[in-house]
Amino acid sequence: QWQLVESGGGLVHPGGSLRLSCAASGGALDFRTVGWFRQAPGKEREGVVCYSGTDSSTYYAEDVEGRFAISKDNAEKMVWLQMDNLKTEDTAVYYCAVGPTGRSSWSLCHSYQVDYWGQGIQVTVSS
Numbered sequence: 001q002w003q004l005v006e007s008g009g010g011l012v013h014p015g016g017s018l019r020l021s022c023a024a025s026g027g028a029l030d031f032r033t034v035g036w037f038r039q040a041p042g043k044e045r046e047g048v049v050c051y052s053g054t055d056s057s058t059y060y061a062e063d064v065e066g067r068f069a070i071s072k073d074n075a076e077k078m079v080w081l082q083m084d085n086l087k088t089e090d091t092a093v094y095y096c097a098v099g100p101t102g103r104s105s106w107s108l109c110h111s112y113q114v115d116y117w118g119q120g121i122q123v124t125v126s127s
Contacts, residue, residue: 002026004096004118011124016086022079022096022118029053030074032115033099033108036081038092038123045095047109049081059105063089086125093120 008020020036035050049070050059058070067086072079079096096118099108107113 002098002116004098004116006094006096006118006121009094009121009123011126012086013127014086014088014125016125017082017084018086018123019083020081020094020096020121020123022081024077024079024096024098024116026116028074029072029077029079029098031101033103033105033113034070034072034079035059035097035099035105035108036070036079037095037097037109038090039095039120040092043092047112048094050097050099050105050109052103052105052108054102055104057105059109061109083123086123088125088127090123091125092123094123095120 005023031053036048039045069082097114098116
């Protein structure tokens with residue numbers, strides 16, 4: 001029984017920063033893919049940043065590399081998304097996701113090979 005619980009969302013001004021946290025329970029994170037997706041109204045859900053514990057690859061969506069960074073702690077079973085220099089276009093519901101072992105970050109963020117989803121948390125960037 002896996003569960004992913006996001007926290008840390010909210011309202012920020014353009015140019016501000018926010019850190020999202022994802023607390024995972026139910027199994028080991030070590031060799032799984034982990035990542036963050038987002039969905040804005042009227043748009044499809046997209047992979048934002050994903051990481052593979054198998055090959056150490058990181059996948060970035062367009063326009064987030066250099067602004068967003070993913071990190072994790074396998075022992076604590078935590079995943080974070082650090083978001084800097086936020087833009088209004090970043091406004092969306094953000095979802096934590098965990099995928100299978102033995103896969104690349106591309107398989108999670110691009111191919112949506114997701115095993116478990118968080119419930120989502122709102123991030124609003126507005127002046």
